[in-house]
Amino acid sequence: MLSDLRFVTWRVAIAALITCCLFSAAAQGRELDDQPYLILISLDGFRWDYIDRFPTPAIDALASHGVKAEALLPVFPTLTFPNHYTIATGLYPARHGIIANRFRSRENGDWFIHKQKATAQDGHWYKGEPLWVAAENAGIRTASFYFVGSEADIRGVQPADWRAYDKSVGGDARVRQVLNWLKRKPTRRPHLITLYFEDVDDYSHWYGPDSPENAAAVERVDGYLTALISGIDELPFADQVSIVLVSDHGQGSFNLDSKALVLDELLDLSGTSPVDGQSYVFLYLDEPDVKRATAIRDRINEVWNCGNAYLPDDTPPAWMVRENPDFADVLIIADPGCAVISSMDQSRKITRGDHGWPPEMPEMAGIFIAAGPRLPRGMNIGPVRSVDLYPLLMRLLGLEPNEDVDSQADDLLELLE
Numbered sequence: 001m002l003s004d005l006r007f008v009t010w011r012v013a014i015a016a017l018i019t020c021c022l023f024s025a026a027a028q029g030r031e032l033d034d035q036p037y038l039i040l041i042s043l044d045g046f047r048w049d050y051i052d053r054f055p056t057p058a059i060d061a062l063a064s065h066g067v068k069a070e071a072l073l074p075v076f077p078t079l080t081f082p083n084h085y086t087i088a089t090g091l092y093p094a095r096h097g098i099i100a101n102r103f104r105s106r107e108n109g110d111w112f113i114h115k116q117k118a119t120a121q122d123g124h125w126y127k128g129e130p131l132w133v134a135a136e137n138a139g140i141r142t143a144s145f146y147f148v149g150s151e152a153d154i155r156g157v158q159p160a161d162w163r164a165y166d167k168s169v170g171g172d173a174r175v176r177q178v179l180n181w182l183k184r185k186p187t188r189r190p191h192l193i194t195l196y197f198e199d200v201d202d203y204s205h206w207y208g209p210d211s212p213e214n215a216a217a218v219e220r221v222d223g224y225l226t227a228l229i230s231g232i233d234e235l236p237f238a239d240q241v242s243i244v245l246v247s248d249h250g251q252g253s254f255n256l257d258s259k260a261l262v263l264d265e266l267l268d269l270s271g272t273s274p275v276d277g278q279s280y281v282f283l284y285l286d287e288p289d290v291k292r293a294t295a296i297r298d299r300i301n302e303v304w305n306c307g308n309a310y311l312p313d314d315t316p317p318a319w320m321v322r323e324n325p326d327f328a329d330v331l332i333i334a335d336p337g338c339a340v341i342s343s344m345d346q347s348r349k350i351t352r353g354d355h356g357w358p359p360e361m362p363e364m365a366g367i368f369i370a371a372g373p374r375l376p377r378g379m380n381i382g383p384v385r386s387v388d389l390y391p392l393l394m395r396l397l398g399l400e401p402n403e404d405v406d407s408q409a410d411d412l413l414e415l416l417e
Contacts, residue, residue: 035140036373037241038396039178039232040131040194042087042147043221044080045201045355047209047250048072048365054218058225059369062245066371067415069384071362074249076319077280078355078364080201081114083248083386084148089128090390090405094323097127098148102275104284106325117164123153129402131393133157135192138399143181145174146196161190171197171224179231192397195228197221204251208352209363242372242396246389249355252336252363254278260339260347261304263332267296274342275328278349279356281340282328293329300330306338319359336361372396374416381411388412 048071051059074083075092081101082093093099101114112119119125126149132142136157143161144150150162161181163169174195181190203217225245232241263269263281275282285293293311300309310331315321321331334340336357339350357364368384371377374396391401391409395416401407 035191036396036398037182037191037237038193038372038393039228039241039243040087040147040192040393041225041228041243041245042084042194042196043200043245043247043367044196044198045204045249045251046218046221046247046367047204047363048367050200050209050218051367054215056218056222058222058229059245059367062225062229062243062371063369064378066243066369066375066377067379067381069368069381071365071383072246072368072389073365073383073385074359075385075387076315076321076359077277078249078357078359078361079277080248081148083366085126085128085130087246087248087386087389087393088130088132088147088149090387090401090407090409091128092320092323092387092406094320094327095127095406097125097324097326099324099326100275100282101277103282103326103328104273117151121151121153121164123155126152126154128405130154131390131397132159132192132194134394134399134402135397136160140192140397140399141188141190142192142194143178143190144194145177147194150194159190159192159194167198171199171221172227175224175228175231178228182232182235197224200247201251204353205351206353208253209251210253211352214353239373242370242375244372244389244393244396245367245369246386247366248386250362250364250366251353251355252279252357252361253353254339254350255337256352258306258338260341260350261300261306261332261334262341262344262347263300264343266303267299269342276342276346276349277354277356278339278341278346278351279334279354281332281342283330283332283342285329288329296330300332304340307332307334307340309333333358336363370396370415376415376417379415381415384412392416 075086079101081098085098089096104111135142142159144159145163199217199221204214207213271286273284297309312321312327321327332340388407388409390407392412394401
């Protein structure tokens with residue numbers, strides 16, 4: 001009889017435990033269902049005026065349901081890695097550390113090279129606290145189908161789901177994966193998702209911003225967005241989803257009638273490590289030598305009428321170059337449409353379109369569109385700085401922004417209802 005009683009007692013205890021766990025999971029699911037969703041989408045190289053120049057029905061519809069900025073103003077340099085990570089952190093490159101796609105550390109001489117996974121996935125290069133790290137630390141699950149920094153272990157944290165960048169994965173597959181993430185059970189469903197498309201940047205590089213090939217790339221990316229938004233609209237929590245569409249920079253055209261400045265025809269480049277960008281060259285001296293750097297700057301500016309060479313201390317304050325010692329010893333920046341290369345070997349790399357020109361150049365500006373339950377509908381606003389997006393993104397996630405950022409976002413935050 002005693003053994004039977006013990007058996008019954010254990011059965012009751014186990015049943016109670018299972019009931020408690022099920023109730024707890026259900027409660028957690030309900031709590032997670034109340035958490036807002038944010039989909040941050042980057043269209044690399046999508047210039048601010050493409051919306052008016054090419055058919056973009058999905059982007060137009062998103063803008064009509066939300067807020068559209070006249071332009072998104074990039075930070076210096078107008079390159080992919082610095083600007084994406086600025087959007088994610090609210091910091092200038094000088095503070096978040098990703099000052100270019102390729103640069104050298106003054107501290108130890110190591111090189112950051114964006115196309116090498118060994119450095120792109122090395123968290124020690126990335127300063128600040130990107131959105132997904134803040135969200136994960138707050139108990140909010142995140143996922144990334146590509147975004148600068150999301151492959152790296154930053155402060156010991158990565159998105160719960162992430163993909164290593166693979167250009168061969170098509171846009172349709174990326175959209176399907178995002179929708180599959182959103183169809184998961186509440187306890188495994190991400191509430192912050194980043195998504196990235198490079199098509200427009202590629203084709204505007206190869207063929208130029210005004211080319212039919214670029215127009216086709218814009219149409220293709222707009223089609224990806226159509227599929228994504230249609231899929232989100234079918235979700236039972238669609239009214240809790242905010243979508244923010246950005247680009248890291250715009251794209252300009254080279255004047256093919258203008259001869260590129262070839263540095264090694266003008267200077268002795270021995271003992272230097274040039275970083276070629278066609279619209280710029282970042283010149284690192286193998287040994288620190290202010291006198292030599294000054295002589296190089298002066299010689300270039302003496303003969304070149306299609307751009308300027310700068311020492312870091314010469315650069316415009318708005319570029320925030322002086323605040324980080326990892327910037328190059330000499331920064332050679334071409335005027336819009338002009339080109340500069342370290343040697344004729346680099347001439348084969350000059351494409352029809354490019355970025356990397358000064359951020360003040362109108363063609364370097366990107367896009368910002370945001371739609372969601374807390375945002376006004378059909379509102380057009382003036383230009384927005386990319387460094388100012390971070391607090392708005394955090395608030396859309398239901399999180400308080402880190403105060404130690406460079407953002408000045410009062411105007412954007414006032415949009416929130």
